[in-house]
Amino acid sequence: MPQEPNPQRRSEKSRTAIIEAALELCAEHGYGHVTVEAIAARAKVSKKTIYRWWPSKGAVVLDALDETVNPAIAFPDTGDLRADLEAQMWGLLHGVMTEPRTGRALTGLIADTQHDPDLARSLNDDLIRPRADEARARLTKAKTDGQIDPDADLDLALELLYGPVYYRLLLHQGDLHTRAELGKLIDHVLSALAPEGKALARSPALDQDH
Amino acid sequence: MPQEPNPQRRSEKSRTAIIEAALELCAEHGYGHVTVEAIAARAKVSKKTIYRWWPSKGAVVLDALDETVNPAIAFPDTGDLRADLEAQMWGLLHGVMTEPRTGRALTGLIADTQHDPDLARSLNDDLIRPRADEARARLTKAKTDGQIDPDADLDLALELLYGPVYYRLLLHQGDLHTRAELGKLIDHVLSALAPEGKALARSPALDQDH
Structure with missing residues (x-):
């Protein structure tokens, strides 16, 4: 730190x-x-x-x-949870990860943390966890607003949203998510989080032709 | 390579x-x-x-x-898709990632690929993609067996399964998944992949008390 x-x-x-x-x-x-x-x-x-x-x-x-990434990945709160998630994640992907000034700094820093436990702790304490807390707060508000189920497991939801994005970045799985792919990912997680009465029969996002 | x-x-x-x-x-x-x-x-x-x-x-x-990881992460085919996924992912987590002989080699190698595009390509071609292909083959067989929906998007399913695991490992998000957490993750993805007739009303895995 x-x-x-x-x-x-x-x-x-x-x-x-x-x-x-x-x-x-x-x-x-x-x-x-x-x-x-x-x-x-x-x-x-x-x-x-x-x-x-x-x-x-x-x-x-x-x-x-x-000090640099906040404008790209700040969590909006327009009342539309899906739009807010998409805006924030699109900012992470294309305002941070593929942006030359921040993208190589981010992947290089993550690489360095694999050898340096102090830096790993700082990465989490100073950069990752505060943003995860913002995402959790936005999802918690959506619970209050009745947009997602009160019993939904937000930690699992966060891993399902952000895990695939970092997986592609750090394991070099081709291009990062397009807007359509990101939309599918978000639709999938939101469908799983939906309040019981409003739940769809199944996640439409896992259909290939969606 | x-x-x-x-x-x-x-x-x-x-x-x-x-x-x-x-x-x-x-x-x-x-x-x-x-x-x-x-x-x-x-x-x-x-x-x-x-x-x-x-x-x-x-x-x-x-x-x-x-040459070392295959015994831990080979994809079984017992006919029980959930059990096979759990066995394979548990092997990845606790037979490779937390195993001293392979865990530090894996994270160090992934770190190195962030600076070395040739090594990044080899990591994907030689280590990651062949295993992803095995997972995809197992899921494809489950389609044939009627265990998952014929229209399910297997690429998204793979990202939802393996993304959270690598996210915790590489971004130092505490301990890797316990068996209960892994079970929840798999239940969630399988529930989303279920054939239309057999689909649950919503993924039970996203309930906190599951």
Whole structure:
């Protein structure tokens, strides 16, 4: 986890330059080829400045993603659960994962966490869990609104929604979901979550011709 | 992809020793800390011998996994689709992913593929796709047997089954699925795949108390 910066000593300008440099370099060379030296050079700060605020390259990139991805993946609440899920997941796919500035940073960071338990914990605490909590909150509101069943298992629902997306990304299963494929995935999960009275006979989304 | 070894020159004993050494070293030190030098030393062969057969450490580990994981994740066909899926997925989770000899090799290899497009292609061609094809064949047989709907989208079904498992593993979402959680996941997908006449009103698996 990034060390808590000392607010007195922190130069917001340097900080922004470091964050920008980290994402740019990931986009240009791939996360694996980025060094703290190179980030420092691009941001026109010393390595010491970076290490004062972050313990590692991974921690810089994690903060950079954390501060950058929100506009793409914020959870809207229009009252239309399906539209909100689709907007948020489409943002994750095509505003983050396939976006050069953030996509290579994200996959490189996830790769790095396979070797670094501290970074793995930070990835979850700082980046993944807060967004999963937002998704859970949106689904919980849909329960209150009677759009999904009060007994629905939201943890399983989240795994069914986001698991397939990361599976394709990290195991290189071809292109990420198209809008039609994403729509099918969401339809499938929402159909399974529907309140008992409103449930469809079966998920139409698992029909090939849907 | 590993270079096609010349059968005349290939020493099966050396090959086995290299494969074993690669998995042992991954278990002991983590994939990221394993080198071709260390594999050669442990296997009592020269580095040149390894590079004659494989282009990189990743290619060695990929072959090592490919030759090791089958007993754990072979797809049974007992006629009981649910039991077969559970046996195969349980083998993947607890015979491969949490098994020290193969688990750290697998996550390390997947990490490495995020930086290496050739290795990414090999991971899919040699390890992932052949197993996905086995799963698809088992589900296709279940269509023929009338256990799942003839129109069911098997690609979506596979993503719904395996996506959540890799999501937990690679994004460090706590422990892997327990048998009860795995059962819920499978029940959910099978319920969505059920033939129209036999479909349940809604997936019972998404109820929290199931």
